[in-house]
Amino acid sequence: MKTKKITIFGVLIALAFILSYLESLIPIPVPVPGIKLGLANLVVITGLYVMGEKEAFVLSLIRILLVSFTFGSPSTLLFSFAGGILSCFCMILMKQIGKFSLTGVSIAGGVAHNIGQVFIAILVVNNILMIYYLPFLLISGLITGLVIGMVGALIVGSVKKYHLVSGNNN
Amino acid sequence: MMEPMNIVRVLKHISGSSGCKMLKRNDVIMTGIVLLIALVSLGFFFLNKKEGSAVVITVNGKIYQQIELEQNNTIKIEQENGDYNEVVIQDGYVWMTDADCPDKLCVKHNKIHYNHETIVCLPHKVVVEIIGGEENTVDIIAK
Numbered sequence: 001m002k003t004k005k006i007t008i009f010g011v012l013i014a015l016a017f018i019l020s021y022l023e024s025l026i027p028i029p030v031p032v033p034g035i036k037l038g039l040a041n042l043v044v045i046t047g048l049y050v051m052g053e054k055e056a057f058v059l060s061l062i063r064i065l066l067v068s069f070t071f072g073s074p075s076t077l078l079f080s081f082a083g084g085i086l087s088c089f090c091m092i093l094m095k096q097i098g099k100f101s102l103t104g105v106s107i108a109g110g111v112a113h114n115i116g117q118v119f120i121a122i123l124v125v126n127n128i129l130m131i132y133y134l135p136f137l138l139i140s141g142l143i144t145g146l147v148i149g150m151v152g153a154l155i156v157g158s159v160k161k162y163h164l165v166s167g168n169n170n
Numbered sequence: 171m172m173e174p175m176n177i178v179r180v181l182k183h184i185s186g187s188s189g190c191k192m193l194k195r196n197d198v199i200m201t202g203i204v205l206l207i208a209l210v211s212l213g214f215f216f217l218n219k220k221e222g223s224a225v226v227i228t229v230n231g232k233i234y235q236q237i238e239l240e241q242n243n244t245i246k247i248e249q250e251n252g253d254y255n256e257v258v259i260q261d262g263y264v265w266m267t268d269a270d271c272p273d274k275l276c277v278k279h280n281k282i283h284y285n286h287e288t289i290v291c292l293p294h295k296v297v298v299e300i301i302g303g304e305e306n307t308v309d310i311i312a313k
Contacts, residue, residue, distance in 0.1 A: 075292065100197055101192065
């Protein structure tokens with residue numbers, strides 16, 4: 001079953017990688033830094049529900065490093081890292097609490113991602129005023145988290161229903 | 171692992187009606203709380219909105235220049251490593267006309283006019299901020 005796991009990891013990372021690239025091609029008509037669709041989060045949340053918590057964390061870590069080194073710069077690495085890791089931890093926590101649906105977990109992840117970005121922005125420009133962006137980023141995190149969560153629920157539902165991943169393994 | 175039949179079934183499953191209970195009650199409560207926090211703080215900002223009187227440009231947290239809003243001006247912020255941003259002040263409004271940063275988000279930003287509004291260029295660590303209104307009595311250093 002180890003081979004299967006490695007294969008799924010590979011597929012998911014490749015997907016996350018492509019989704020991040022696609023996302024960079026989509027212009028967002030809002031002049032607030034940090035607003036993103038978070039398409040790659042689709043993969044992380046799928047990994048979280050289909051494979052497990054540790055796997056989801058590794059998945060998002062590899063994705064962040066890979067995407068930042070390929071399409072970004074050292075500063076984008078810092079931002080994606082803070083947002084991505086905070087979002088991943090938050091989603092794992094929310095899932096463990098067990099009182100939220102997949103969509104809810106995704107919403108929390110979206111919001112946490114943006115909170116992480118604002119805090120890094122405060123540190124980077126050395127100016128507390130960046131906090132004024134937080135309300136906008138909270139709302140955008142809610143919306144993107146909701147959309148990603150609903151799509152993610154469809155994906156995870158299908159994957160589980162048809163045993164595409166965890167047929168008879170651990 | 172994934173036979174073609176499986177994929178067909180998955181596609182049927184997605185296109186059909188599925189996942190009706192996507193949101194639980196707790197999800198809605200959480201969303202409501204976050205939305206409330208965001209809206210209340212937005213409302214707070216809105217109520218505190220005042221006409222700005224000066225613009226402060228900071229680079230990496232240090233004040234680079236402070237200029238009155240009344241006089242029209244064009245400022246080029248040049249840094250030692252060659253990074254630059256160009257800020258225009260005209261008729262009380264401030265915006266960025268040019269920069270050599272990779273994302274150009276600062277140039278796309280709307281014009282700012284009210285106190286606490288900012289234009290940020292994250293790659294260059296440049297913050298253009300409007301100050302003023304009654305509560306602010308910082309000495310204004312006119313250029």
